[in-house]
Amino acid sequence: MNTISKSSALVLFAHGARDAQWSEPFRAVRQAVATRRPDLTVELAFLELMQPALGDCVAQLVKDGHTRITVAPLFLAQGGHLKKELPRLLKDLSARHGAAEITVLPPIGEVTELLDAISTWLVDSAPR
Amino acid sequence: MNTISKSSALVLFAHGARDAQWSEPFRAVRQAVATRRPDLTVELAFLELMQPALGDCVAQLVKDGHTRITVAPLFLAQGGHLKKELPRLLKDLSARHGAAEITVLPPIGEVTELLDAISTWLVDSAPR
Numbered sequence: 370m371n372t373i374s375k376s377s378a379l380v381l382f383a384h385g386a387r388d389a390q391w392s393e394p395f396r397a398v399r400q401a402v403a404t405r406r407p408d409l410t411v412e413l414a415f416l417e418l419m420q421p422a423l424g425d426c427v428a429q430l431v432k433d434g435h436t437r438i439t440v441a442p443l444f445l446a447q448g449g450h451l452k453k454e455l456p457r458l459l460k461d462l463s464a465r466h467g468a469a470e471i472t473v474l475p476p477i478g479e480v481t482e483l484l485d486a487i488s489t490w491l492v493d494s495a496p497r
Numbered sequence: 498m499n500t501i502s503k504s505s506a507l508v509l510f511a512h513g514a515r516d517a518q519w520s521e522p523f524r525a526v527r528q529a530v531a532t533r534r535p536d537l538t539v540e541l542a543f544l545e546l547m548q549p550a551l552g553d554c555v556a557q558l559v560k561d562g563h564t565r566i567t568v569a570p571l572f573l574a575q576g577g578h579l580k581k582e583l584p585r586l587l588k589d590l591s592a593r594h595g596a597a598e599i600t601v602l603p604p605i606g607e608v609t610e611l612l613d614a615i616s617t618w619l620v621d622s623a624p625r
Contacts, residue, residue, distance in 0.1 A: 377623075377624065379619065379623045381619070383573070383574075386574070386576035386577070387576065387577060388575070388576040388577055388580065390575065390576075391574045391575060391576035392574065393574065393606075394573060394574045394605075394606030394607070394612055395573075395574065395606075397612055398612055398615055398616050398619070401612070401613070401616035401620075402616050402619045402620055402623070405616070405620045406620055406623060408625065409623055437624060439623050439624055441619055441622070441623070443573060443615070444573075445511070445522060445523075445571060445572075445573060445605075446511075446514070446519045446520065446521065446522045446523065447516070447518065447519060448514035448515065448516040448518075448519035449514070449515060449516055452516065472624070474619075474622055474623075477522075477573075477615060478521075478522030478523075479522070480618060482614070482618060483614055483615060483618055484522055484525055484526055484529070485529070486610070486611055486614040487526055487571070487605060487611060488526050488529035488530050488533070490608060490610060490611055491507065491509070491526070491530045491569055491602075492529075492530055492533045492534055494569070494602055495505075495507045495530075495534060495537055495567050495569070495602075496505065496565060496567060496600070497536065
């Protein structure tokens with residue numbers, strides 16, 4: 370957790386997996402964003418199988434004085450995890466941390482420019 | 498399945514989910530790539546919970562005369578699904594369809610330019 374006082378935080382929320390290496394791309398993204406947004410505390414949290422859980426991460430951020438927390442779901446698409454489990458987690462977090470403003474960004478698969486980037490990469494990478 | 502004779506195919510391989518809407522971003526990517534690569538048959542296949550399965554998709558492509566098949570795993574990171582299950586599936590496909598050349602692209606989370614696109618989107622999207 371960052372020791373410099375920042376009021377805003379970005380939590381990259383990923384699924385989690387049994388294989389520790391699975392988290393590497395998310396850690397790389399976290400590092401890249403943290404470097405380019407020194408005004409933000411940038412953390413990584415997981416739905417399951419990896420630590421910290423989203424709830425523990427947000428609790429720590431609030432404890433450290435963050436009042437604006439943005440959750441970015443790093444998921445390619447929206448299924449039960451984002452439609453059911455995340456809203457439940459967020460409702461619980463809002464109830465527990467009423468003083469913090471918690472907002473959510475769309476998942477990767479709902480962002481046109483990211484789908485375009487994936488499509489362009491595939492167009493360029495498939496053998497001709 | 499495309500009725501025009503093409504020898505090369507690209508299979509977008511996604512996890513699958515119970516929620517039918519989950520597949521929408523992948524269908525959008527498939528459509529975008531198919532439009533921009535008319536030389537390729539572009540299909541979508543799933544690991545579980547959705548149809549077609551990768552094996553059925555590849556079998557149909559081979560039956561339709563495709564001799565070069567590229568599998569693109571649309572996964573953000575590599576865990577057991579890509580390290581264990583996909584190699585097993587590919588080994589089985591190669592054994593069943595010896596005449597077809599089957600290759601695999603890296604998953605999204607191993608592609609620097611896609612991680613950069615995700616990072617940049619987060620840098621621009623997190624509130625200031």
